[in-house]
Every structure is written in C-alpha cells, then in structure tokens.
Amino acid sequence: MEPIIRTENVTRDFQSGRQTIRVLKGISINVEPRTLTVLRGRSGSGKTTLINLIGALDKPTNGRIFFDGKEITGMTAAKADELRRVNMGFVFQSVALIYIMSAYENVEFALRVAGFDPKTRKRRAEECLSLVGLGKRMHHRPHELSGGEQQRVAIARAIAHKPKVVFADEPTAELDTMMGLQVVKLFKSLVEKEGLTVVMTTHDPSMMEVADHVYTLEDGEIVDER
Numbered sequence: 001m002e003p004i005i006r007t008e009n010v011t012r013d014f015q016s017g018r019q020t021i022r023v024l025k026g027i028s029i030n031v032e033p034r035t036l037t038v039l040r041g042r043s044g045s046g047k048t049t050l051i052n053l054i055g056a057l058d059k060p061t062n063g064r065i066f067f068d069g070k071e072i073t074g075m076t077a078a079k080a081d082e083l084r085r086v087n088m089g090f091v092f093q094s095v096a097l098i099y100i101m102s103a104y105e106n107v108e109f110a111l112r113v114a115g116f117d118p119k120t121r122k123r124r125a126e127e128c129l130s131l132v133g134l135g136k137r138m139h140h141r142p143h144e145l146s147g148g149e150q151q152r153v154a155i156a157r158a159i160a161h162k163p164k165v166v167f168a169d170e171p172t173a174e175l176d177t178m179m180g181l182q183v184v185k186l187f188k189s190l191v192e193k194e195g196l197t198v199v200m201t202t203h204d205p206s207m208m209e210v211a212d213h214v215y216t217l218e219d220g221e222i223v224d225e226r
C-alpha cells in the first residue's frame with residue numbers, strides 16, 4: 001500500500017543567534033493509511049518539529065515530504081492552508097475549546113467555519129460526539145466535563161470534517177495515565193471505524209501498546225521502528 005505520508009531525509013535547522021542548530025537530522029518515515037502511528041521520544045527529541053512538518057505547518061530545511069502521493073515540500077502557503085483545512089485535523093496538548101459553547105456547539109461551529117450546510121453540521125456533530133463516547137453529554141460545556149472528556153470533544157472537532165489524517169501532538173500529556181490510555185484507544189477505534197489515519201506524539205512509554213507503528217526519536221534521529 002502507498003503510504004499516506006512519506007518523508008525523505010528531512011532536516012530542519014533553526015537559527016539561534018549566529019548558530020545554526022540542526023534539530024532534525026535526516027528523517028525518513030512512512031505513515032501507512034488507516035494506522036495509529038506514534039512518534040515517541042523524550043522532551044527535546046524533535047517530535048513537535050517533525051509533526052509540524054508533516055502537518056504542513058512548517059517547511060523542512062532539506063528533504064522532501066509527500067502527502068497522499070503528492071509532494072508538499074514546495075507548496076505555497078495558500079495551498080498548504082487548503083490542504084490542512086480539507087485533509088487534516090489537529091489535536092493539541094491543551095484542548096483549546098470555546099468555553100462559552102457546549103461540546104456540541106464547539107464541533108458544530110468548526111463545521112460552520114469549514115463551510116458545511118446546517119443539516120450536515122447537525123448530523124455530523126452528533127455523530128462525532130457519539131463516536132467519542134459523548135453522545136449523552138454533548139450539551140455540557142467544557143468546564144462541566146473532565147479533562148479526558150474535553151480532549152474527546154477536541155478529537156470530535158478534529159475529525160468532524162472527515163480529514164484523511166489527524167495529527168495529535170502530546171494529546172495525553174495533561175491527562176493521568178488511565179485517561180491518557182482511553183484517548184489513545186479512542187484514536188485506535190477511530191482508525192478502525194472511520195478509516196482515519198492518526199499520527200500522535202508522546203513521551204509516555206505506556207501509550208505504545210495500542211499503536212500500529214512506533215517511531216522512536218532521539219536527538220533528531222529515528223533510532224527505532226517497530
């Protein structure tokens with residue numbers, strides 16, 4: 001099967017004063033469609049830098065990146081925006097929900113911004129909140145939900161427009177191990193039920209069991225793959 005994301009010898013340098021720091025040192029990975037792929041590594045190993053590159057939020061210094069068979073490396077900012085809006089979803093460590101809106105309204109609003117019609121918005125928002133196990137709590141506001149439930153609302157919002165890939169940068173970092181594991185298992189079930197591809201970073205080794213594919217990063221290099 002053709003990977004949905006492929007990187008070829010990707011490097012990323014940052015300028016720090018007069019010094020150039022090579023943060024990613026030639027990364028080549030394949031993300032197969034319909035998998036939960038985990039990028040693991042200690043803090044500072046380069047996980048966020050890498051997920052930002054494959055999520056088209058940043059550009060590599062050298063190397064090439066392909067998404068769904070197309071090279072995205074030289075893409076204009078407008079094309080990258082469009083690619084993200086249509087084909088990608090994002091989940092971050094801090095959930096960033098709108099606090100005056102219910103769970104349902106948060107997801108519905110995202111679909112409105114994405115240009116969906118009212119009927120589709122209602123159906124899809126309800127469907128996604130059910131998928132993440134919040135069918136009965138969708139009219140609660142974020143502060144009435146636990147941290148794990150809030151993260152599930154953020155996941156419902158990220159998948160609502162049916163992206164091909166969801167990128168999640170340390171989505172479990174602010175949750176205890178139990179809730180974190182529930183979030184990872186939820187991603188796995190979305191891979192199975194919705195045919196989604198999920199790329200997630202973590203520094204927590206207890207999250208590995210559920211993953212289909214794990215790349216380990218150390219100091220900007222892939223040191224293990226399984």
Ligand SMILES: Nc1ncnc2c1ncn2[C@@H]1O[C@H](COP(=O)(O)OP(=O)(O)O)[C@@H](O)[C@H]1O
Nearest residue numbers: 014015016023042043044045046047048049050
């Ligand atoms: N914009 C930047 N400018 C300079 N250094 C950066 C920048 N972003 C990240 N770094 C450095 O790159 C390394 C990897 O960072 P990061 O990708 O955030 O790691 P991780 O997500 O695994 O904790 C760190 O040493 C960090 O300080």
Ligand SMILES: [Mg+2]
Nearest residue numbers: 047048049170
């Ligand atoms: Mg990080």
